[in-house]
Ligand code: AMP
């Protein structure tokens with residue numbers, strides 16, 4: 001399958017990994033939009049949030065918990081933002097679901 005993030009999971013493409021276990025990988029975003037900007041992805045290929053099923057609920061919870069734990073480790077005690085872009089209107093560019101975690105600066109609302 002020609003998926004960039006599956007290749008990062010497999011190690012075929014290098015990434016600055018923060019964390020890995022049997023279900024998820026977390027790595028620094030290649031184009032950081034904040035002093036802290038990393039992605040948490042499932043090892044399982046799921047193209048978009050439209051494609052998650054009942055069987056993925058625990059996996060999504062694990063992604064959120066991993067994001068929270070790593071954000072704290074990265075010094076985001078004052079807060080952070082998580083973003084999951086879905087499909088075209090959501091501005092998704094890599095079609096393997098990922099949670100952005102951004103921190104160490106003030107975030108604003110509404111997003112663009
Ligand atoms: P999205 O636009 O929500 O699909 O986010 C995709 C993110 O993946 C962007 O923030 C990119 O900077 C990031 N990205 C793309 N290629 C890589 C890579 N090889 N390593 C790390 N992050 C990447």
Ligand code: ZN
Pocket residue numbers: 003004005006007044045046095096
């Ligand atoms: Zn994939």
